[in-house]
Amino acid sequence: MKKLFLIGLKDLKLMFRDRAALTFMLLAPFLLTIGMGFVTGRFSGGSTGLSDIPVVIVNLDNNQLGDALVDVFNSEELADLMEPTASTDPEAARQLIESNEASAAIIIPKGFTESIIPSEGAMSNPNYTEPEAVQIEVYTNPSSPTSAGIVKAVVDEFISRVEEGRTSGMTSFVGLMQSGLVDPQNAESEAQDLFQNVDQTESSAIALRTDKEGPDAVEFDLLAYFAPGMALLFLMYTVSYGGRSILAERAGGTLPRLMISPTQVVQVLGGKVLGIFFMGTAQVGILILASAILFQVKWGDPLGIAALILAAVFGAAGWGMVITSLARTPAQVGSTGTAFMLIFGILGGSFISLEQFPPFMQTISKITPNAWGLDGFTTLALGGTLKNLTEPITALLIMGMFLFGVAVLIFNRNGLVQQ
């Protein structure tokens, strides 16, 4: 046992002396996590990194509803999200989109309000017909689809309220007219009263209950997903780096020397595996700790975290050993390990959410330690504890054991010290 431990510790020390490897194992995932933090708005407090969306508003209506829409974009509520600027020239506004200086332009044509709220004298006119619809134009920038989509959603929401108000006003007024309860002389003012605040109607016949508030509300920190996502991505590099040391020792002649010492093959291999395990645990542990200290990521149950890190490293180390057992040179382990790192990264959800994959890809992702590890970290970030991690931890342990078995078989077939 002592020999195993000494071999493992020696490999760990070697890793900490290799500055380039350390940079790749620790700095790269850390920097990518910071990038993810920016994209997801983790550092700016939003649900995405979007803020100050440049939007140009051309209000040619200059009436109640046109002004109300301008007010919506300049409201306190949207102050962080939108950066509206006013323009009087639709063509100039479109030009700003074309030169990529804004995400969307909103052009409110003249007569927009009058197309919804009957103008003075209209309702008392026996020949009154509803005016033609005047459409607001949202001119979008195709290279900012998300921002443009949000601008469109805000306009849609406003129109939806206006439409509600119009429906309500029209229904009330026509009902009164049909009941003969409107004095023709007062019809004008009554209609105007009913259409007042048409843009501020709020229907509440059906209430929507969400789980975002109240005692069951969950605060989910996106970095608690992306930080382990990146750590698990680079963990695959670390385990192949560890595996590479077996072949490097073989090429350098130190492995055969070890074999002539009173050390069994199993002890050497076990020590190497322990070294890989130490390296992976140190890497993921340091990244988790750094995110907790520097970004205040709440990782959840510490016992769960510790168990999950150990299981994830065990599963990944299994892959590292299989890659090593199949390779002939350290360089082969390096390139194959990097390829596995990237493939497992995308399949396991480190780059894009698994939700976006078709079901068969989600099933394939289960061969990666990344997918199981991320599943566990997400469970913890959502308030789960060690007892909720039975499935991912068991899967990772089975993965590790199976792959170690495969690696030992291949090593036995090829011989550990033969080239």
Added chain:
Amino acid sequence: MKKIFAIAWKDAIIRFASKSEWLFFIILPLTFTFLVSGGTPSGDEDNRIRLLVVDESQTAISQQVLSELENSAAVRAEVVSREEAEGQFDDRRASAVFIIPAGIDIESLQNASAEVELLQQPNNLNASIAERAVLTAIRRVSSSFSAAQNAVNVREVKQPFASEAEKQTYFENSLEMAQSIQEDAPERVTVVEGTTPDQVDYDPRANSSAGQLITWVFIPLFGISALFAYERQQGTLRRLLTTPSRKATFLLGTISGQVALALIQMFLLIGFGVLVMKLNWGREPLALSVLLFASALAAAAFGTTMGTFIKTEGQASGLSIMFGMIFAMLGGCWYPLELFPSAIQSAVRVLPTTWAMEGMLDLGLRGGGLMDILPEAGVLLVFAAVFFSVGVMRFRYE
């Protein structure tokens, strides 16, 4: 010229001596482009967000809500049982679940006791979009009831109803009228996609394709540093000192060989985009070629400079992947730059990936031509000139 070609050919042989190089040259780039673009909706397919709906009410009202959701441009409603929905939600295979409990009927709307429920994965953009869509749907259904109720209230103020039956009849007539007004409501918003000429269809997958192309071409070009380190470690650079070859000849041979390989790789990926993903990359071949060439030069120059700082091949391959990934992410190759805070958007203009990506978007999304990508190509060539100068100045054979 012969020397330059010989050096370039030798580097290609060294690079492809290992079969695993094919993984990085073509297999991984294609896999990533396919998977990432697969996660990006195309313009043709139903790209709405999947929303699981549990309808335990089975009433006319719940059917109206469902019908409104089916008309939504944002979500695609999928009716399932509560057990199925909760199972998928717990496994995080669904962003949101909309539950219409039993008892959502006209009566419950009239007495304002109707309540529906939305389960959302925390901090999930799709779940937030689903919430908006659900709010719009229930607002459209409930607005006619609210309008009818409001009409009853207005009428009651004017003249109280003689009986409950009269009030109910008035409510029902008003409801019918409100629904009719709502159905006849015209479209009041029109969306016009800017800048893209008519012949260019907007396809969001072009963004993913361009991003993956830049990522996978920049990483091996940064890996030129590994070639220098390899030769330095092997001692072959020192041997070159004894031959009548100038430093510039050696560098030109190495760099031009790698740039040529990068161009082949780029055109293979472009071909994949055009033939398999039906992307419109072939519209401006000259502009595309200029941009790709300038991008390859800028990346190769950065790799050359890296090569003068790095000592071993192992260091070089790790760092080239690291820099490639970080530059790609910050340059907007993985996620649109619009998602980054404005300060970061300005800061990342110091990266060649940002300019390369912007040029690709000008061509692929904005329908630009040669004149439109000249600024980006110009900046990339400046990057190339600066990094080549640093690289040549610092280059040592030993």
